[in-house]
Structure formats: structure tokens, C-alpha cells
Amino acid sequence: MDRLDELLTAADPLLGRVDQVLSEIGAPGGHDVWRELRRVRLLPGDAARAVAGLRPTAILDAAPELRADARAYADLADALPLASGWTGEASEAYEKARRSAAEHLNGGPDSLGHRMAATADLADSLTAWMLRIRADLAAVLTEVMPSIEAIVLITGDQLPSDQAAAAAAIGSRLLRVVADGYDEAEDLLTGSAELQTPLLV
Template identity: 40%
Template sequence: MDALDRLAEPGLDLLARVDTLLAAGAPDGHRLWPLLRRMQVLPGDAVRQFLDLHPAPLATAGDAVRRLVRGYDDASAALSDPVAWSGPAAAAYDEARVALLRHLDEGPESLVGRLESTAGYADALADWVEGSRLALARALADVLGSAEAVIVHGAARSPRGDGSAGALAAAEIAARVLAVLGVAYDGAETLLRQWSPSLAETTWRERTPSAPRYDAPTRIGP
């Protein structure tokens, strides 16, 4: 359980009141409007959805992908073993062997390269989730202790009170929370742009094979 989990219950309670007040509309010209247009969600729903994101499963996925690399290392080692034969068939085999080794583990476009990139992306996402959850927890702690929270609670208990004050306070709280979530989603989009080239599907990088020869025998052994 992290800081966001501990603040989830009081935070969601406050944001439910905020969402209720905002359902009647936010003040004209408030800085909340661009955030609402961009996020397309009220802060209570946004935070509730974000609570389901945890770094541990992503970090575990990265470790699991890295374990797959060992299988490719074993296959590459088997293909690297010297073969005691010579002749046209041996040369053709050697060309195929080198091409397969290149496809398995040679550079970032190889299968191993793509696995390592996938694991790295999972780690980067785990770090993003952890950092974003901490930033959101700080934002919730800030709004829970704010004067606006007091006004929102008062407006929710007294429907006949000053509606404009309640709406303004709700808009302020919503803007603070959605601004933090907007930064978090910007970070996720940046990660995707950065990692996308390394996550593309790998393809077989064909080399032009030599023309087959039939003018020499194949010899087995040294």
C-alpha cells in the first residue's frame, strides 16, 4: 500500500462531492475548462480509474520478459558450435546458421533486442506509474487540507448555501487534480513515442544467398 492507496478513501469522498457540484457547471472562464475538454472526465472518475494502475505488475512483466532471453541465448550457443564438415552443403548450412544467429541476437532489431526493449519499456512504465501515483497522492493531500475542501463539504451539506462559492471551490480542486493527471498522461505519451521504434515487430533480415554448388563432395569430420 502506497501513499495514494492510503489517501484513496478520503480523496474519493471529497472528489465525489466535487463531481456533484460540477455537474451543475463550472464557473465561466475558469482554468478547469481546458482540462475538462482535454481529459473528458471529472476528477472523481479520473482518480478512481488511476487507482487501478500499480507499478508492481509492470516490473514483474519486465523481469519475466528478461527470463525469456536465456532461451534465445541457449539457441544461439547451439548454433555457434563448430560443425565438423565441409563442402557445398556445409557452406549453405553456414549461411543459414549465420542468418538465424543474426535474427536471434544481433542488434536492437533482433529477437533478443526486441525482448530487451520490451522489458525496458515495462520498467519505464513501472517508474512512470510509481512517480505519477506519488504526484497524485501529493495533490490529494493538498486539496484534502485546503480551504476549498471545507467550502465543498459545506456546500454539499447545505444545498441552499452560496452555490457560486461551492462551484468555485469545486472547480479549484478539480483543476489541481486534473492538472496532475494531465502531466501524468503526457509522460505516458512521451514514453510511448520514445519506445515505439524499439517495440516494432522484428522481421527476418534476409541476406542474398550464394548460388548452390554441386561440384564438390560434402566431407564429414576434420
């Protein structure tokens, strides 16, 4: 359990109120929250819970295993015996097959070893991203929970327009950190597009 998990339990009533007000009353026209809602396509509470559902530990252990597999492919490629001591067409055919197998195992960007290493790099990057977005969201929750806007929403005895403005102010801050974080994740996945291309056997 990290800071976000701790805060989310305490913030749940506020997040529920933000979502309720935005759904039932709306937000002031032209407010930034409308742009952030279009970016995320979730209400602030739902977006916060989606981030809280990210579990870095689920992939944290994957990277070392993938790197070990990459080393194993490299070792296997190096261990393929040369066609020493024999000559002729059979020797040439074997050597051609040996080089092809070695290259497939660990010879370039499309080799199994390279793919494993690149996948491990992606796992490390995604783990760091999850930790970062969770920490960023926790920081925003720490700031908005004791805010005047939060008091307006929790007490619920203000004018609907005041409640809408308060919900929009909190919602836009929460949604912005989620939207920016998910843009970063999309960039990470776009940068690893080659991993989505099947290997030719």
C-alpha cells in the first residue's frame, strides 16, 4: 500500500461528491474541466480509481526474468558449434543454418534476445510510469482534500452554482494529472511499436 491507496479511502466521499455534482449540476461554461473530461472520458472519481488500480508490482518482477531470457538466447547463439573438421556442401549448408539460427536467437533488432531485452526495458519504463502517476495523483489529492472547494462540496449547503464551480476546480486538477500521465503512457507504447510486429520464423 502506498500513499495513493491511503489517500483514496479518505478521499472517496469527496470524489463521489465531485462526480455527483458534475453529473447532476454540471460545470461552469468554458471551464478547464470540460477539456480534461474530453481528454480522459471519465469522471474525476472514476479516473482516480483507475489510476489506483495500476499495480507496478505486477510487472516489477518481469524485467529481471526477461533480461535473463535475453542472456540465455545470447548464450545459446554463442554455443552453436562451428562446422569445424568437415567441408563440402553439407558443411556449407550447416554453417548457413547455424548463422541463421544464431541471428534469430540474438543477432539484431528482430532477434529473440533483442525482443526480450526491449520488452524488459518497456516493463521498467511502465513500472516507473505507474509509480510516477500514482505519486502525482496522491500529491494532488493531498492538496485538494483540505481545500475550500472540498468544504463547499462536502457540506453541500452552498448554491448549486458554487458547488458546480467547486467540483469543476477539483475535477480539472485531478483529470489533468491523469490525462497527462496517460499521454506519457501512450508515448511509451508508441515508442515500442516494433514489439507488436510478429517475428518471422
